[in-house]
Amino acid sequence: MINLSWEDVEALSVSIAEAVRAADYDFDCIVGVARSGWVPAVIVAHQLGVREVGTLSIVRNLSEGVDSRKAEPRLVDISPLAQAGKKWLVIEDIVGSGETVRFIRERFGGDGREIYVASLVFNAANGDRAQVGEMVEFHGREVREWVRFPWEKRIES
Numbered sequence: 001m002i003n004l005s006w007e008d009v010e011a012l013s014v015s016i017a018e019a020v021r022a023a024d025y026d027f028d029c030i031v032g033v034a035r036s037g038w039v040p041a042v043i044v045a046h047q048l049g050v051r052e053v054g055t056l057s058i059v060r061n062l063s064e065g066v067d068s069r070k071a072e073p074r075l076v077d078i079s080p081l082a083q084a085g086k087k088w089l090v091i092e093d094i095v096g097s098g099e100t101v102r103f104i105r106e107r108f109g110g111d112g113r114e115i116y117v118a119s120l121v122f123n124a125a126n127g128d129r130a131q132v133g134e135m136v137e138f139h140g141r142e143v144r145e146w147v148r149f150p151w152e153k154r155i156e157s
Helices: 006-022 038-048 099-108 129-135
Strands: 029-034 053-061 070-078 087-095 114-123 138-143
Touching (some): 006 038, 006 138, 029 038, 038 053, 038 087, 038 114, 087 099, 099 114
Parallel strands (some): 029 053, 029 087, 087 114
């Protein structure tokens, strides 16, 4: 298991922002996939100077545990930014199989809306390495094992 620190998350988020800037992309809004995409979405938005930040709340994991079983992605909530003609940068904490990314692209792509995806981590153990470019345009780190993010660490009382 890889335990990422808050400093790791910040560094990966900044590297994504730098890659976006280097690719000369200009986004109308940054969309964090709740819950774990919120922190990197805010960091990337600040780095890029994008003031419009939204949320897609999508549930897929069936538990909080390591190697949690997965269900089909299910939209729980969306902030009111689903207007046509917008260019979104969707931020995820981790992408493996790409199911959530496919769901987002199918559900929200079109109507003049462009969807780009960035992920702090790409888990090549869960996904097809050859398809990473089809799933995410930007990612900070590639791994082949379970990742624990700092917000997933439980406070023991």
